Amino acid sequence: MSLLEISNLSLSIHGTQILHDVSLRLDPGEVVAVTGESGSGKSMTALAIMQLLPDGSEAQGTVILDGQDVTQLSEAQMCDLRGNHLGMVFQEPMTALNPVQTIGAQIGESVRLHRSDLDPAARTEEVLARVGLAGMSPRRYPHELSGGQRQRVVIAIAIACGPKLLIADEPTTALDVTTQAQILDLLVELAHEDGMGLLMITHDLAVVAQMAQRITVMQNGAVVEAGDTPVLLSAPQHPYTKALFAASAHQAKLPEPVENAPLLQVRSVVRDYALPRTGLFSDPGTFRAVDLVSFDIPRGGRVGLVGESGCGKSTLTRAILGLEPVQSGSILLDGMPVYSDGHPNLDVRRKMQVVFQDPYGSFNPRHRVSRLITEPFHLLPSPPKDRDARIAEALRAVGLSPDDAEKYPHQFSGGQRQRLAIARALIIRPELIVFDEAVSALDVSVRAQILDLIAKLCGEYNLTYLFISHDLSVVRSITDHVLVMQNGKIVEKGATEDVFSAPKHPYTQTLIEAAPVLPITDTA
Amino acid sequence: MSRTLILGGVLSALMVLAALVSFVWTPFEHTAMDIPAKLQTPNATHWFGTDHFGRDMFSMIMVGARTSIAVAFVAVGIGIGLGVPLGLWAAARQGGWVDEIIMRGNDLIFAFPSLVIAILITAIFGAGAINAIIAIGIFNIPVFARVTRGGALPLWAREFIMAARVAGKGPARISVEHILPNIANLLIVQATIQFSLGILAEAALSYVGLGAQPPTPSWGRMLADAQTLVSIAPHMALVPGFAIIITVLGLNLLGDGLRDALDPRLRVARV
């Protein structure tokens, strides 16, 4: 008998239909993945199993867990089930733990709640060891742990009572790639060794391709395809699944690279931050965010910068953009320093533009597009006479219409806003564009379109850019040179294909090893 | 539009209207004494009754609204005029010494309750409406500085501000062009709250004799007059009390309603 059997589950919240006839099955010890883009209803499906739906929800259909239909259970019966036979792991480990309680108290609480036969303290130590935190003091507070450690604590809470089913909702999305690999290994190991069913909710197909026995693909609240992983991967049937696979394995087609004189020269750059004082009169001490970094970007070069959070890539970006001074070393664009005499150099800055990650945060919500994308004109000595023509050209170049100039940013989708951000960067025809995690917040299909757009613009505008990302597959598809950064240092640099196919530095090897890869299919 | 917003708007508008109409018309001259007609309870001639000098309380309430609104309005103006630029400046220099000095200065003013400031000022210059305005206004400065800084700080971390910096714009220009329009909601809501607190504070100061002086009528002083007579003429205390409560209630409801109507998060949720 199956552990979990969802049949024809439909859900509406305040009258809006969220799920249509979702059906899903999971056996003990099995790993099943539910995947889809944002808004596909995958997280709501998970919350429906937990019966933790938002107020105003109405559900039809059955969710049978271990022979019981949870939709028919009372709230008190559900409370007995949750945390006991049913564990859940959430996306955001930074906020999923109560900041004012020790981790021991939070793990022990579910033991005390459901398992009077166990000693909470002993069981806490046991599960901490089980999630790879052996020896970690249960008296520590969440803020003292790293993101990966916190996610392990969240998992420890979920498995403390030995549940039959563990639901993991995007458990690794907020984590770095090496940490992600460790957490995924842990989850699979728990499922196999403890005979627990694992339901993985994720937007990242590559993640589940390696671990799930079966995959269910959702779109707009309905299941569009489900099947055994190897079958589904080799021969997807539904057009949506095919498109999703194509987009995940997408390779943008860059024009051939050219060898040119350097445009950006970064020489032995050091950036220190003062740490908070430890004592009133003691020296505050410093943290070296960027440590003797040197590299060149030739004119027409497409260079990638990869590294995990905290490696110093954001600091380096701000220094290159001339937003912050550096302690030593020099950053020259076209032979001139970006920051001199304590001020950013406007003549240099006008040759440089940036595209940020967050398509929702990068525009002032109160301004129209025409005003937003012309903001860089502020860098010119006088506003250009052909302003309207330039706006129209920039919008057309990124695949939008000149009529969009009078709209507000909230009238655009995430992908369109990222096009606007590129239009803003292009409008003063800069020599260098910095893409700072520019596609990281986008769904795979939209991401593929934006990468294609960048590749197309490369040909039309002979772009030079620095592409900063934590996502190795993206960097691989859009750059011809790559820099790998760790702890403030560039540990490896070279032609993208060379670095990816034969990494030399151990850290690069770990990174590439850890990155989930989708098995190449010929459906594209 | 929510019911809260409409009710709050109507009550607030009523008081403003009473104050404005009082310039051209009141049922009686508000200073006209009529000893034979003293201490009348509300009736057809004197809608809100008369006080111990036989003055018409309806007229006094109308003219008193003028004082309350003027004092609270100017005090809010002082708070916005000084507090908002300080808050913007502090946010633009987050963590720097300017920020530190402005925020410590704020804490210091918070340590002086506005009544204590009023007492100090009165001790030096004597009582009067102007001193009440200054005392209430000084206390409004740190309130607006904090709200402004608190609203501006998360904006400074947003990418559109980074984009403006990459476009070469300086902190002052960014503050005016990008920060201020995005915290206008917050400031409007805070202004209605401070306005209602200003009305309450003005009433309290006039009640203890530190606010507007005779013959300027004020609700607080009407209450002070009523105190010894409350057992024989309760309406003398009830009428100005209700005037204060209705005004403050109206402004608070207006503030709540505006907050819900202007909150961009809620608007996004509705789209």
Add this chain to the structure above:
Amino acid sequence: MLRYTFKRLLSLLISLAIASLVIFMVIEVAPGDPASFMLGINAQEDTLAALRAELGLDQSKLQRYLGWVGGMVQGDFGTSYQYRTPVSQMIADRLWVSLPLALYALALSTLIAFPAGIYAASRRGKAGDIGVMGATQIGVAIPNFWFAMMLVLIFAINLRWFSAGGFAGWDKGAFAALKSLTLPAIALALPQAAILARVMRSALLDVLGEDFMRTARAKGLTKGQALRRHGLRNAMIPVLTILGLQFSFLLAGGIIIEQVFYLPGLGRLIFQSISARDLIVVESVTMLLVFAVIVVNFAVDLAYAAVDPRLRART
């Protein structure tokens, strides 16, 4: 934790130093010479000079400031111009009325507001919540001194349960003393309780939206258990801030409420001193009020650290 306390203590001392300087300078600007005010218009020049010397008014400003602050540190607040008695004694007598009043009101306000706020938050959007919120909306709008007059009208004049004003004195026993402070404390507390209940409710509702509350529910806690075990302590941080601010409102509000009930507290003292131009008393009482507010803020900072381990770790 020690370092945090030390840092807070240092900032407390700096605040006190600046506050005392501000008060001293403000009083210095005040027009009029206390000596001539005390002796009247017809005073002889040499008697005036003698009195000035006696009051220390002939010294330089710096000397007088240092003398004032130095004296206060040792508990010597100077001598009243009006009564020629030590100010410290006058303050101490009045403090026995004002401080119990403020604490009584604070206790009442907390006892009313916490349950009301928690109740409203747990019944969000239901009739109970709407009822509590409507009541607090009116409570916030009521001027406390007007409310005090209404309490006198109902409970003292009509029902005769309490006396209309005056203070029984602690020598008549704690019960009699507290009874005479009860109406003033209620008048002070209710409007503050309304504010505090609203803050409590909104802080709890904010916490309810946090991810860790979902973790708590996924653990098998009921809504009420999750609220009590994980919500309350996290919601305390904004509530503590307001509680600290309220103490200063209660002290200042007390000044006015004392007028309504004819209580011999600091408020009466300060108004009498203003009309008698007894500036040394005004100066010292103001400093004392500011001192109390700053010390309470210091206590609130320490309470933050007790509630939130992240603060203990930082600094």
